[in-house]
Amino acid sequence: MSTFQLPNTSPPCPVNLTPDLSKDQLLAFHPFKEWIKTLSQSLKSQESQDHPFHVAPYKLRQIDIQAVDFFGDQRIGFIKLRAKVSNDDGEQLPGAVFLRGGSVGMLLILQPDDVPAESDDEKYVILTLQPRIAAGSLSMAELPAGMLDDSGTFAGGAAKEIEEETGLKVEEHELIDLTKLSLSGIQPAGEHLQEAVFPSCGGSDEYIPLFLHEKRLPRDQMQEFQGKLTGLRDEKEKITLKLVPLKNLWKEGGRDAKALSALALYNALRNEGRL
Incomplete structure (x- = not known):
């Protein structure tokens, strides 16, 4: 030593x-x-x-x-x-x-393009099902997410993880940083914490900026995400996608702190007319 x-x-x-x-x-x-x-x-x-x-x-x-x-x-x-x-x-x-450093989480909301654009009907969220041995699970339902490296931007990291985990290509400028929008200017006195959620700050430094992307797609293209196998196999990622109604996210993703946090921020920001 x-x-x-x-x-x-x-x-x-x-x-x-x-x-x-x-x-x-x-x-x-x-x-x-x-x-x-x-x-x-x-x-x-x-x-x-x-x-x-x-x-x-x-x-x-x-x-x-x-x-x-x-x-x-x-x-x-x-x-x-x-x-x-x-x-x-x-x-x-x-x-x-x-x-372990920072991660990013993504709330991806899809809607069939034959539904009126101003409607909240038939909105779906992409969840990933994958092994999480730390939780004792082989099929944990959670928002797409990934660890950050020390290069690039949070939004860039989010866009990269979205493509790797879902196959959906999203540009940085198409992402909305829910945590930054919610927490900007809010800090404990004299401190400089990340504009992100801290899911386990009693024992870990991990922080997670949460991003939103809403996209309208043809119905048949949306269904291609249901059960799709994704992830980087050479990095031992074994991911299956699941589409769930937005209104059921609090139940389907209820074990995932990212999902509950993103849903709370999404609803609160919409209620304030900021989304």
């Missing part, structure tokens, strides 16, 4: 590495860089006299890397770590973190 001092930290923060991870690999891992930047900004916000922790501010004192999962080409996929964040009174905050 090797140790180094995290740059630009006060007090100095030692980082204990696992034998299979180097300092350079960790510091180049985009989710780690994002997490440290966000946490540092939030800790700095305690300098404000209005902050509830101002009298006894918390500080990042140590990071222990516990495990690393690599993808096939030795690219870091996930990191499990424990961060020691405490104040001078010895009070400590929970610091178990599963680092």
